[in-house]
Amino acid sequence: MSGKTKSRSAANADSSTVSCDERILRDCHQIYIDADSGLIAIAQSVGVTLLPPRKKITVMLMGNHSAGKSSFINWYVEEHIQRTGVAIETQGFSFVTSGRKRESLTGNATLHLYPHFKPLQEFKGVSEYLATEICTSRQKRFSLVTFVDSPGLVDGDMKYPFDVDQAILWLGELCDLILVFFDPMGQALCKRTLNIVENLNEKHGEKLRFYLSKADEAGGESDRQRVMMQIVQELCKRPGLNKCGFDMPTIYIPNPNKPSRCVNQIEEVCRTVERTINQTVQNTLNSLEKDCxxxxxxxxxxxxxxxxxxxxxxxxxxxxxxxxxxxxxxxxxxxxxxxxxxxxxxxxxxxxxxxxxxxxxxxxxxxxxxxxxxxxxxxxxxxxxxxxxxxxxxxxxxxxxxxxxxxxxxxxxxxxxxxxxxxxx
Ligand SMILES: Nc1nc2c(ncn2[C@@H]2O[C@H](COP(=O)(O)OP(=O)(O)OP(=O)(O)O)[C@@H](O)[C@H]2O)c(=O)[nH]1
Ligand SMILES: [Mg+2]
Structure with missing residues (x-):
């Protein structure tokens, strides 16, 4: 069975649960924001400030340039939304989310749509490098996910138009899940990526997941093992990181024209997204009780x-x-x-x-x-x-x-x- 049909059937099997979780999150949101009888308004009248729960989880993808971040998003939504290629393709942050019609929004509209991301403006120059891609796909669990595609990280003289390290760290605070992609090519040990990962791990270790992406390009089984060992060793050299046991599934975008014998654990990413959604639904319901x-x-x-x-x-x-x-x-x-x-x-x-x-x-x-x-x-x-x-x-x-x-x-x-x-x- 090809990757495409496999994920389609998975999506169909999920379609009833999608609507259930979606409805629970939407109902919870509504209970908070209603103008007269919403919890936020009621709480306000007795001096308590409440925040509305979000209706979707936010998943950020980060990692080396050309590690396959944008390709992964396209694979997940089963549409060609994000530009991909060997050049430096993603220069800014792109929010990819589902909606009623296909549309691209600029930076200002993006901040309007995601008010809690407004402080991003403070990273000088970032506003022109923000975009939102709304697409109609409801594949897998996409109706409950907003992906944040981040600029590819490289070392050396590369000039970013804004402080990319700080912007990623700041976004990490607001995301529910951070997927870090390492690819088997020369860039695997990019210092910038390792620095950011080390910093994120200090406060948000539980949100981080590591993947060896484009695993079909790593050569044979032994080559792949060697690359993996190298990455894990490099991560463990970082004082803040060496205590975590590294679980690093190997993933790649299935390509029917280029079959590979390499094990593909890309479904593991979907399961991680699924678990984060479940956790978020439970947390939202628990917060509702606490706020009451x-x-x-x-x-x-x-x-x-x-x-x-x-x-x-x-x-x-x-x-x-x-x-x-x-x-x-x-x-x-x-x-x-x-x-x-x-x-x-x-x-x-x-x-x-x-x-x-x-x-x-x-x-x-x-x-x-x-x-x-x-x-x-x-x-x-x-x-x-x-x-x-x-x-x-x-x-x-x-x-x-x-x-x-x-x-x-x-x-x-x-x-x-x-x-x-x-x-x-
Ligand atoms: N063989 C193989 N190629 C891949 C895979 N994923 C992505 N590619 C290719 O790798 C190149 C880079 O992919 P992108 O998705 O643009 O990578 P990116 O991480 O978004 O890159 P930047 O936006 O520049 O940081 C493209 O030519 C993709 O076709 C994969 O799993 N296997
Ligand atoms: Mg990209």
Whole structure:
């Protein structure tokens, strides 16, 4: 069976699971981003910032110039999307993703499409070297994957239009999987590739996978073993890398016109992508649960705080008015007040009507002034209105009932498609 028909049948067998995982990720995304009842909006209202989960995983390909990175993407999507060849073909970063129609986007549109990649702009000169290729392929698991094709790495005088090492390291942070391709030719031991791999491994060792690409060009079995040994040795010389056991599948693009007896483990790459998708679905569902709890806690805290504030305010008002009375009036206060006010009343009555009016005006003004002072000196805290409290309570119920039930159903759906109906309780 040729490579092409083999992968086609694999894709067909997968088509039902594709739609299931895809739907779970899309539903989760929707639960977050809905304008009024989305988790992000609800969390925001109680001071919690949440990020929406992504709908696809991001897989970056990196490695030596001409190692076959772009060819691998074309093989995976089963379309000729990326330029390939012996010249330095990929000069910048290319995002390859599935969509409704075939389209190529420029750098600015790319950053618009992938807002979380926006800081890439800070690598001077990189914007002109960004592109997105949207294609309609749904082969294998492509509907759940965004590939990031990176510029081929070479040593020496080659001038890159931007700091390629730093840009790859930065992208590595955001990717879920980093496939490193080593080819059997002279470039296998490119220092730049090894440096970047060593740096990536410090923080993201779990994302890295190594492959001996274009293995059909390595000559006979013994030649291939020798090349592999050489690469592994070179990797192990790096202090940061020598502790990891190197598993390096040999892969090549099947070519019906040039059959090879070399073992091809290219399906292993597909399985790795598949595992990363499964892990991402599980992580997304777990984060959904955690975020629900975070919101529940924040709302409960807000309501408890508010109750506490109301109690304190009541106490503050009561103690203040009592204090004021005690200070101002004292036990015999009222009697004293009446006694002292008698001359004032007499003076007031002796005034002309006009003067009395002025006096009243002055008193009104004084009252406002005193009210203002009283307001400032009352030690009360702002509290929620009845409506606000009701709204918070509704949000709490929504998160606890609706969202958690949705999450439970999505989890069951996920388990059902991965273990099979018969094993579900
Ligand atoms: N025999 C063989 N040739 C391959 C294989 N993969 C790619 N090639 C050829 O190797 C050359 C380079 O392939 P590309 O896919 O352009 O390599 P790349 O890593 O994207 O190169 P840059 O973008 O320049 O870094 C092309 O001529 C491909 O046809 C393979 O598995 N076997
Ligand atoms: Mg390329």
């Amino acid at each position: 709890e975070l919101i529940t806690e924040a709302i409960t805290d807000t309501l408890n705080n508010d109750r506490q504030c109301s109690v304190e305010n009541r106490r503050a008002r009561w103690s203040l008015s009592k204090e004021v009375l005690d200070i101002a009036l004292g036990p015999d206060g009222t009697r004293a007040l009446a006694h002292h006010l008698t001359p004032v009343v007499k003076v007031f009555e002796s005034l002309s009507v006009e003067m009395q009016l002025y006096g009243c005006g002055a008193l009104v003004f004084l009252s406002f002034l005193l009210l203002l002072i009283a307001r400032c000196s009352f030690r009360t805290k702002p509290t929620l209105s009845g409506r606000q409290k009701r709204q918070l309570q509704e949000k709490l119920e929504y998160v606890q009932d609706v969202v958690k039930t949705k999450k439970k159903n999505l989890y069951e759906e996920y388990l059902r498609q991965s273990v099979g109906e018969q094993d579900m309780h």
